[in-house]
Amino acid sequence: MEQASILWEETVQPGASWSHVLKRGTALRITDIHGGANVGALFYNFECPVERYNMPDTLKAQHIARLTEGFVLYSDMGRVLCSVVADTVGWHDPIGGCSNAALLTAQYGENRYQESRNECHRNGRDSFLVELGKWGLGPRDLGPNMNFFSCVTVSEEGHMEFREGNSAPGSYIELRAEMNVLTVLNTCPHPLDRNPRYDPKPVLLSIRRAAPAGSDDPCRLSRPENGRGFTLTERYFL
């Protein structure tokens, strides 16, 4: 990313949350500083949050069970919330979901703020709910989430396997906002990560201005479905 075009950069600490209205015409790069990060993510149309990221619509429009460059994140209203305009990882997980308090306690035992201060264990579900709460959203707004930098493969029998070492240090993914997108992130561990230690990783966020998707945009052309998705998104702003 060209340094000159960056509006600002910010680090999300391990196990922490972040939210922002990513404006149409900007792009968010997420960099896995040390490798092995997981970034749980939810997306909403800021102007009407009942329109939100839809996992099945994203998967079936593009016949995918992984996200990478050239693919897009769909809302439930047939519009493109974000496009993946750059990716050095190759596989980001849309199906594994998020951790919750019971899962973390079973895996690592209790670890509270009282004893551990800001090293306390935080889980994906509660982190999403707290961050959503700041925008007036709640449990009814919590749907299937994305997990950037993580990979879950599926065998022929349907078995789900978390792939260790999916993301190397310095890996990044860049999302171009196609709408004004309320973006809710956390760096809690992936729920299928069997790391014997609670060991979330920080990520660097870089936000820059981005030109709108042209007629030859790779995300628009990657599938005929995406061409229609971009048309419907552009009509929303007419």
Add this chain to the structure above:
Amino acid sequence: MSGIKIVESRLDAADAVYSCVIPAGEPWLHEVRQGQYFRIVDLKGNQAVDTLFYNAHDYADRYSAQDTIREQRNIYLTTGTKLMSSGGTVLLTIVADTCGRHDTLGGACANESNMVRYAIEKRHMHACRSSFLKGIIDWDHGMSKRDITSNINFFMNVPVTPDGRLTFEDGISNPGKYVEMRAEIDVLVAISNCPQLNNPCNAYDPTSVQALIWDGPES
């Protein structure tokens, strides 16, 4: 296809306390009490039965596709699957299944997703999420589109390949195949009997299904 497990029920349709035929393209909402058994019969074969479940006493605690597949570490639903809520509650357990595999990643069709998937001119065609909206409006308990989350597609076969592609395969269901669940708490069931005419998964012919409920020993 390997790993398909067929488990029959011992319950007799003649003993059911409730039975209803749901025509294609219709919503159906009904409560199933803790301990009751709930069966869906694919009367004509390969019909997609889009289904959502809610804790009957707290609709914010509802079926979660991601929690369900993560808990069993398998994306396919069949006998033994615990249908999990977003709050970590076991809503129902699948106790019999003569189809052997059900999808929960493919979601429900909508006017808007049909426009993306097939053609912008398909906006007018009847779709599941419109049925769900009509169903929850008529149910009249304060639910809204926020409550229509990722569903189960009973009798649908939507495999994920090891290289991360989502595919839509021919159905493995047939006339008379069924799936049966035991309610572990009081649940609200919302079904959209899918009206999709653009997808070969149902041979372009949406058909009726049957819902049955039995009292269990503890219900």
